[in-house]
Amino acid sequence: MNVNANWLAAPVVLPLMAAAVSLLVSTRVTPKQTRIQRNVAILAAAGNLLVALFLLWLTAGGDQRIVLQVGLWPAPFGITLVADAFSAIMLTLTGLLMLCLVVFASGTLDERQGLNFYPLLLFLLMGVNGAFVAGDLFNLYVFFEVLLMASFVLLSLGGRPAQVNGGLRYVLLNLLASTVFLATTGVVYGTLGTLNLAHLAERMDAAPDWLRIVIAGMLLVAYGSKAGIFPLFFWLPASYHTPHPAVTAIFGGLLTKVGIYALFRIYPLLFPDLLVEWQPLILTIAALTMLVGVFGAMAVKTIRRVLSFHVISQVGYMVMGLGLALSGNQLAAGFGMAAGIFYIVHHMIVKTALLMAGGAAELTMGTGRLEKGYLGGLVKRSPVLAGVFFVAAFSLAGIPPSSGFISKLGLLQIALDAQQWWIAGISLLVSLLTLMSMIRLWQKGFAGPQEDVVAPLRRPNLRLTVAPIALLVTASLAIGVFSGPFFEWSSVAARQVLDRQGYIRAVAPTDQILPIGEQSH
């Protein structure tokens, strides 16, 4: 089908324009201004979701990539935007989460907290969308920075001491990771003479082994610290519990997944053989990430801290999918990749719903402390909120018929098929511990009597708060019940991600200029 590739610019341009428009009214702080900003954000988020669904409809077949050569510069020279089924799935999920979040935020933020929240959210959306369609390393870096900059400000919006402390850690460590990423682009350009991903994929095969290992390792460090994998995760639990719950919800659902997306995109495209060679390393990282996350969650004592640690343990499962991407005896190669993509889909939906529900519980009760009976009684007080939290929590733990069960089953299947018994065992163990942690949250936070009332608060607008959570939870259940077509869909996306030649053909880098190193030395 012939399609105007300019649609690909819309996910970047639309949020940018909307943010710029809504900043026009930011000069005075009144409820009216916040309302205007919120309405613009709702419109932009809905429009963005429509565009994403359109792109998904175009690419869902798995045989087409939409390529936009910005300004008609041919491939390695200009900016290239590429969308395949995986990008479109991520764009759609991002659009859905963002729309839900805007509704949730309008139910929980008051006017003072809401000032300029929505424009920042739109900038974040622009960065995330851009990272999903970026077709070369440097643009990936730029979009990472755009989303990070927006997230820095969102994280410290309000400027309370805890936020400033958490924000400093978050900013410094993420800036270091970005700098490593930038250094990698320098190394790549200096040695291979190009930054375009398709062009790099062509040249990477001829590159010497040491160079490929250096580049792959540096990229693993850079994306890994954004994703929160094992030795590089510590900025996440230090900062995610400090901002407003709406901010935590979108961070937990979206930001680490951008790092995971970059790993899922770059590794199969540039280093498919390293995925096999480094399998023990990647699986070890996955196992340690899972374990650290789940044990950390047991040690902390507020709802959002527990849920932040679970972000880390869940990232471990996705990395496990990456590690098993190309293995398989009975199952086709690529099944692991499909399981990983399916896990990302499940996780983004459920984690956002869970963090929203936990945040709403905190707001309703005035505290998120799990000890001493500060929380409790929420089942009676607002049963709908407790209900959606329950479903989301058990979806995260992997209880059927939720999407969590199917996605964990897929990973387990490929792990057993590839005869990696130990990682299968660890993933089962972590599932069990997650279930225990969720039961603890439920018992201490929702069931049981409330013994000590902390602060009578303005309740959040329950209808606006619960509706988006209910929508996401329903989506999770639907994915679990109708798992067949959804898994087929992620298999299509996985096949397309693994199809390097197709990617290179679609982008079609044209130049014949040799790598710089070969010319001058």
Added chain:
Amino acid sequence: MIALVFAVLVAVLMGTATYLLLQRSPIRMVLGLGLFTHAVNMLIFGTSVSDRGQPPVLLDKAAFDGDISQFVDPLPQALILTAIVISFGIAAFIIALLHRRHTLDMSGENCTDRVDDPFALEPRAELDAVEEDYEWLEDVVLLRRQEQQARESRK
């Protein structure tokens, strides 16, 4: 030869930056980050093969025979320009955060962190950290109460 100079320069800058980043003073950390990004910018600049010597500008278009082997690669400069803008913005944001933190310290309320220690909290602060999470909620409560009192006093 120029490549070697660049390599040494990048190595020295990175070493100094790492040393500064490992210090406890926030100002040194900011300086360290600045040096670190400079080092990376130099690294990218080093990829422009500057020992070819010629600027990529055509003075005489008619005499140009298509030989580009003596031109310096201009693309790294565009990359560096972007990177400089980004790192400058983030540095400004970090300094603003540090300033905010400093004023919080000066007020003597709520913040039990030490000024010179960006990552480790005092043991007491660790105990208070959980309470700190909910300061923003308590602030909202206080604000509501003040509003209510103001309303009542008006009556």
